[in-house]
Amino acid sequence: MDILVLIKGVIVPTQKPAFDEKGQLTAETSTAILNPYDKNAIEAALQLVDDHNGDVTVASYGVATTTEPALRAGLALGATKAVAIDSPLVATDKDNDSAIGVVLAEAARKLGQFDLILTGSQALDMPQGYVGALVANSLNLPYFDNVNALATVDDELVYTTLWEKGTITGKVQEPAVISVTDSINKPRLPSFKTKMMAKRAELEQLTIDSITVIDQSAWDDLNKQAPTSRLAPLPVQKKKSVVYQLADDEAAVTKLITTLKAQSIL
Amino acid sequence: MALQYTDEQKDFLKMVTEFADETLTPSVVKACDEAGSCPEELFKPAFDMGLHMLEIPEKFGGAGLSYETTAMIFEKLASYDPGYAITLVSTFVALRSVMIAGTDEQVQHFADIIAPGKFAAFALSEPDAGTDAGSVKATATREGDYYILNGDKTFITNGSLADVFVGIFRTTDDGNKGLSAFIVEKSRGGITAGKHEDKMGLRLSNTTDVAFDHVKVPAANRIGDEGHGLKVALNSLNLSRAFVATLAVGIMQRALDESVKYARLRQQFNRPIIKFEAVQEMLADMATQTEAARLMVNNTMKMMDAGSLVRKEGAMTKLFVTDAVQKATSDAVQIFGGYGVSKDYPVEKLMRDCKVFQIFEGTNQIQRVTIANELNHEYRD
Numbered sequence: 294m295d296i297l298v299l300i301k302g303v304i305v306p307t308q309k310p311a312f313d314e315k316g317q318l319t320a321e322t323s324t325a326i327l328n329p330y331d332k333n334a335i336e337a338a339l340q341l342v343d344d345h346n347g348d349v350t351v352a353s354y355g356v357a358t359t360t361e362p363a364l365r366a367g368l369a370l371g372a373t374k375a376v377a378i379d380s381p382l383v384a385t386d387k388d389n390d391s392a393i394g395v396v397l398a399e400a401a402r403k404l405g406q407f408d409l410i411l412t413g414s415q416a417l418d419m420p421q422g423y424v425g426a427l428v429a430n431s432l433n434l435p436y437f438d439n440v441n442a443l444a445t446v447d448d449e450l451v452y453t454t455l456w457e458k459g460t461i462t463g464k465v466q467e468p469a470v471i472s473v474t475d476s477i478n479k480p481r482l483p484s485f486k487t488k489m490m491a492k493r494a495e496l497e498q499l500t501i502d503s504i505t506v507i508d509q510s511a512w513d514d515l516n517k518q519a520p521t522s523r524l525a526p527l528p529v530q531k532k533k534s535v536v537y538q539l540a541d542d543e544a545a546v547t548k549l550i551t552t553l554k555a556q557s558i559l
Numbered sequence: 560m561a562l563q564y565t566d567e568q569k570d571f572l573k574m575v576t577e578f579a580d581e582t583l584t585p586s587v588v589k590a591c592d593e594a595g596s597c598p599e600e601l602f603k604p605a606f607d608m609g610l611h612m613l614e615i616p617e618k619f620g621g622a623g624l625s626y627e628t629t630a631m632i633f634e635k636l637a638s639y640d641p642g643y644a645i646t647l648v649s650t651f652v653a654l655r656s657v658m659i660a661g662t663d664e665q666v667q668h669f670a671d672i673i674a675p676g677k678f679a680a681f682a683l684s685e686p687d688a689g690t691d692a693g694s695v696k697a698t699a700t701r702e703g704d705y706y707i708l709n710g711d712k713t714f715i716t717n718g719s720l721a722d723v724f725v726g727i728f729r730t731t732d733d734g735n736k737g738l739s740a741f742i743v744e745k746s747r748g749g750i751t752a753g754k755h756e757d758k759m760g761l762r763l764s765n766t767t768d769v770a771f772d773h774v775k776v777p778a779a780n781r782i783g784d785e786g787h788g789l790k791v792a793l794n795s796l797n798l799s800r801a802f803v804a805t806l807a808v809g810i811m812q813r814a815l816d817e818s819v820k821y822a823r824l825r826q827q828f829n830r831p832i833i834k835f836e837a838v839q840e841m842l843a844d845m846a847t848q849t850e851a852a853r854l855m856v857n858n859t860m861k862m863m864d865a866g867s868l869v870r871k872e873g874a875m876t877k878l879f880v881t882d883a884v885q886k887a888t889s890d891a892v893q894i895f896g897g898y899g900v901s902k903d904y905p906v907e908k909l910m911r912d913c914k915v916f917q918i919f920e921g922t923n924q925i926q927r928v929t930i931a932n933e934l935n936h937e938y939r940d
Binding site: 481482483484485486488489490492 | 608
């Protein structure tokens with residue numbers, strides 16, 4: 294079973310994000326890590342490959358400063374091949390997720406025949422979680438969203454996904470695209486040996502310079518889309534402190550309650 | 560800390576911290592300490608990560624890290640539990656001792672046994688051959704293309720866990736020159752582990768007697784020439800001394816961490832006890848000694864990476880660090896006061912764990928002899 298896992302490098306969550314003049318996260322100034330949800334997708338892929346043999350390829354779109362740490366982390370976990378994807382065709386660059394979804398689909402087509410394409414259910418920094426749907430749509434493949442169990446039963450791949458009244462279980466007809474949740478498994482820790490090998494590994498470069506998976510007119514429409522969102526850091530709120538000095542406890546409690554109620558905290 | 564870690568080393572420390580936070584939780588460590596043993600499955604994640612083969616070259620299946628980086632990783636691991644760490648250290652030191660004088664085929668054979676997740680042990684000490692390693696009585700008798708091994712070894716770390724041993728046996732009566740080293744696979748039969756020692760510290764680590772009863776090994780299992788066994792043993796001890804010192808630094812750091820945290824919280828006379836000079840002195844000494852110990856280990860590891868046998872430096876490092884850890888852990892108990900001797904608090908275990916560090920891998924008394932002999936050698940005309 295050959296599996297492609299589409300992964301993303303995200304900004305270290307504990308790091309204060311930097312924004313450019315367009316209101317976009319500036320990856321260049323930030324340290325990127327592998328999106329934690331994609332670790333679950335890689336783990337799911339590795340477990341399936343452990344059972345059925347085959348290869349796990351990880352691929353990531355974007356600039357080297359974000360793709361490289363993610364891809365090397367993927368290799369350290371046990372992926373056999375890593376591909377950095379770029380494309381001069383994406384007009385609005387990193388903020389056009391719809392176009393990027395098509396580019397990823399095109400990359401998947403070019404990289405060969407895969408039995409499954411997996412993604413994490415969302416990125417840590419951009420939680421819309423529609424890459425999987427975009428890729429499946431562009432490749433005309435079935436899509437299984439937010440899958441939290443994936444196992445082979447009698448040679449058939451069975452998925453389970455949560456919904457508000459219980460679970461949905463069904464069979465996956467391969468090839469297919471699947472997004473997995475962070476509850477599907479507990480990702481393994483990389484070994485020191487694979488970590489060392491991943492540091493030295495050659496990353497394959499793939500430039501997408503033509504789109505064949507969707508019509509040219511549909512691509513033009515998607516690619517013209519303006520950024521759907523503008524990022525802005527939360528405004529810094531000035532902290533106000535007030536000190537009341539009241540002689541008796543009861544008056545102090547009453548004052549505290551009145552003050553908190555006045556600010557709609559209570 | 561005075562050591563400047565590279566990005567790669569920081570990355571590895573993060574990995575081992577994440578691993579230890581998950582695997583060696585306080586409740587797990589406490590249960591193993593109380594039981595005086597450790598379930599083998601607790602080592603599976605360590606084997607999966609390759610913690611038992613960190614500094615083994617990649618061509619033999621290891622991660623190929625330097626001794627320096629390996630020591631940093633093991634210091635961190637020992638701060639969680641030194642018994643757990645020494646189980647893994649003993650495994651790779653056994654493999655390293657094959658590398659000292661063995662052929663590539665022997666090293667590969669040994670590495671292939673432990674790589675998938677098996678333990679190894681180094682079997683030198685005997686009831687009457689401790690510090691006096693040259694008085695080993697266990698014998699290896701040549702019979703055609705085989706040797707027949709007989710005798711009892713004692714205080715063997717990983718004794719009942721190991722699937723493969725490096726054993727020192729007497730091939731002739733020629734004193735120190737009559738010893739030879741052998742790879743002995745458990746599967747050969749005739750190897751029996753005795754009772755697990757009920758120790759005061761390092762209780763998570765497996766220590767047993769091991770009896771060899773007519774164990775037949777091919778002559779191809781002999782490491783190096785006949786009569787070179789003591790050299791293999793002593794060179795292997797140089798390495799393991801440096802690593803037990805590393806583990807002792809981990810214990811010192813843990814003692815410091817626990818003591819500072821406690822001294823900041825514990826209130827007496829309406830202020831935290833860290834505000835009292837008597838406590839400050841103990842903490843400052845502990846921090847300074849820990850830093851010095853870490854630097855000494857680091858320098859020895861760098862020398863080993865450069866190919867030095869560290870006869871003197873290994874002995875000096877082992878001596879200094881394993882003496883320093885006694886005071887650090889004793890002071891940690893002192894700072895905790897009455898709670899310090901309670902098993903519900905973490906520091907009494909540190910004090911129990913560290914005592915043996917002055918004894919094993921050559922007592923600190925014999926380290927002084929080694930250092931003095933090396934000095935005598937250095938200053939000769």
